[in-house]
Amino acid sequence: MLGFSQTREWVYPQSISGRFTTIRRWTFLGLHLLLLITPWITINGNPALRVDLPARTVFLFGYIFTSSDTIFLLLLLWFAVFSLFFFTAVFGRIWCGYACPQTVFLESWIRPVELWIEGDRLTRKRRDAKGWSFDRAWRKLAKWTVFFAVALFLSMGGMSIFAGVRELWTGQAGPVEYSLVAIFAGFWFIDFTWFREQFCSYVCPYARFQSVLADEETLIITYNIERGEPREAGKQAARDGRCIECSKCVVVCPQGIDIRDGFQLECIQCARCIDACTSVMDKLGHPTLVAYGSIAESEGREVRRWRPRTMVYAAILVGIMMSGGVLLARRIPFEATVNRAPGSLYTVDADGYTRNTFLLKITNKSPDIEPVEYEISVAGLDDAEVLTDAVELGSTETRTIPLIIRVPTSAELERTTPFEVKVSAESGAVVLSPTFKSGAEIGGTGS
Numbered sequence: 001m002l003g004f005s006q007t008r009e010w011v012y013p014q015s016i017s018g019r020f021t022t023i024r025r026w027t028f029l030g031l032h033l034l035l036l037i038t039p040w041i042t043i044n045g046n047p048a049l050r051v052d053l054p055a056r057t058v059f060l061f062g063y064i065f066t067s068s069d070t071i072f073l074l075l076l077l078w079f080a081v082f083s084l085f086f087f088t089a090v091f092g093r094i095w096c097g098y099a100c101p102q103t104v105f106l107e108s109w110i111r112p113v114e115l116w117i118e119g120d121r122l123t124r125k126r127r128d129a130k131g132w133s134f135d136r137a138w139r140k141l142a143k144w145t146v147f148f149a150v151a152l153f154l155s156m157g158g159m160s161i162f163a164g165v166r167e168l169w170t171g172q173a174g175p176v177e178y179s180l181v182a183i184f185a186g187f188w189f190i191d192f193t194w195f196r197e198q199f200c201s202y203v204c205p206y207a208r209f210q211s212v213l214a215d216e217e218t219l220i221i222t223y224n225i226e227r228g229e230p231r232e233a234g235k236q237a238a239r240d241g242r243c244i245e246c247s248k249c250v251v252v253c254p255q256g257i258d259i260r261d262g263f264q265l266e267c268i269q270c271a272r273c274i275d276a277c278t279s280v281m282d283k284l285g286h287p288t289l290v291a292y293g294s295i296a297e298s299e300g301r302e303v304r305r306w307r308p309r310t311m312v313y314a315a316i317l318v319g320i321m322m323s324g325g326v327l328l329a330r331r332i333p334f335e336a337t338v339n340r341a342p343g344s345l346y347t348v349d350a351d352g353y354t355r356n357t358f359l360l361k362i363t364n365k366s367p368d369i370e371p372v373e374y375e376i377s378v379a380g381l382d383d384a385e386v387l388t389d390a391v392e393l394g395s396t397e398t399r400t401i402p403l404i405i406r407v408p409t410s411a412e413l414e415r416t417t418p419f420e421v422k423v424s425a426e427s428g429a430v431v432l433s434p435t436f437k438s439g440a441e442i443g444g445t446g447s
């Protein structure tokens with residue numbers, strides 16, 4: 001493959017079928033369902049998957065997380081980071097070959113469309129080599145039109161998670177959301193029509209730092225030099241089970257590399273070359289020369305999936321999952337905050353009581369359809385009188401209510417008295433710690 005600054009050597013990967021291609025197709029289908037169908041599913045009226053950034057709320061399969069749940073976001077980020085470490089150390093670039101959106105979209109949409117409109121690898125290559133003609137022009141135009149529709153559709157699908165699927169698809173989302181869809185669609189269109197494998201080879205940072213995460217025992221795709229060499233196009237090599245120089249593993253490669261040259265950073269571990277060589281060697285009655293393996297294995301050394309670094313990563317992952325599980329089980333599905341009402345420190349009423357007015361804000365984070373009733377009580381203030389409305393909130397509803405507390409004014413009443421406001425529901429209670437203010441003189445108004 002030529003460098004980024006050199007002339008582009010266009011890659012025309014040949015279609016392939018086989019065991020790993022089938023596994024990948026099912027994986028791609030699952031990922032598409034997750035991206036395109038999950039946002040349409042509702043659980044108790046709430047989306048199964050939505051990241052509502054303006055409301056700082058995440059809906060995740062029946063759970064509702066708000067800005068007060070940042071600990072879960074942190075745990076999720078750590079889980080993603082250590083999963084990447086663990087899976088790269090054990091399985092190499094499995095993400096690139098099976099789950100990266102670039103691979104998933106190219107394999108699921110772009111290559112089939114290209115095959116349908118422009119024909120197979122050789123037809124495409126020959127037509128492109130001849131230069132511009134009417135036949136080539138209309139096919140390219142048709143292909144790019146479909147690519148643009150696919151890019152737009154996928155961008156809408158991705159944005160549905162953030163903007164709300166019904167709002168976005170019925171034209172009710174805001175200009176920011178549609179502008180972002182246009183930007184992402186533009187990015188994917190350029191990637192589909194031109195950038196493609198260059199993204200993996202030159203832009204994606206993962207390819208660069210995977211060499212730090214992987215070691216000699218990491219799963220990679222390898223060519224069996226011992227059995228394959230010397231390669232030779234002929235009957236004797238076919239009988240011996242050596243490489244017959246058919247180049248099938250090369251022409252199917254979407255990265256335009258030759259796996260027989262050894263480990264290369266461009267390899268996204270898509271396993272197309274395994275299926276290619278398997279199809280060739282099956283016919284000759286020999287095992288494939290290209291297979292999953294490792295550097296250690298190819299040097300005759302033992303491969304340990306559980307080695308110190310993978311055990312450390314796994315232990316951290318288990319720790320993160322257990323912490324998340326415990327926090328989730330103990331989580332109270334509502335949040336409450338209390339703040340002093342603006343402009344009033346305290347007031348002394350005509351009946352001699354000192355009054356403090358607060359604003360109590362409650363958000364119901366329960367996914368249940370049934371409204372939740374909240375009781376408010378105060379502790380730590382002698383003879384306190386609590387004046388507030390009863391609160392009943394539906395799922396994701398937020399309400400701010402005045403909370404008035406009156407305490408008989410007496411010589412014992414401090415200027416500042418810490419006390420507790422307890423907001424209780426069936427699922428648990430939240431205890432808040434504001435302070436009660438009072439003045440030294442009866443009949444005054446605080447400022």
Ligand code: SF4
Nearest residue numbers: 253267268270271273
């Ligand atoms: S060398 Fe094989 S596994 Fe690597 S990118 Fe090419 S086809 Fe995929």
Ligand code: SF4
Nearest residue numbers: 243244246247249277
């Ligand atoms: S597909 Fe197998 S036999 Fe054919 S060139 Fe590649 S390694 Fe050799």
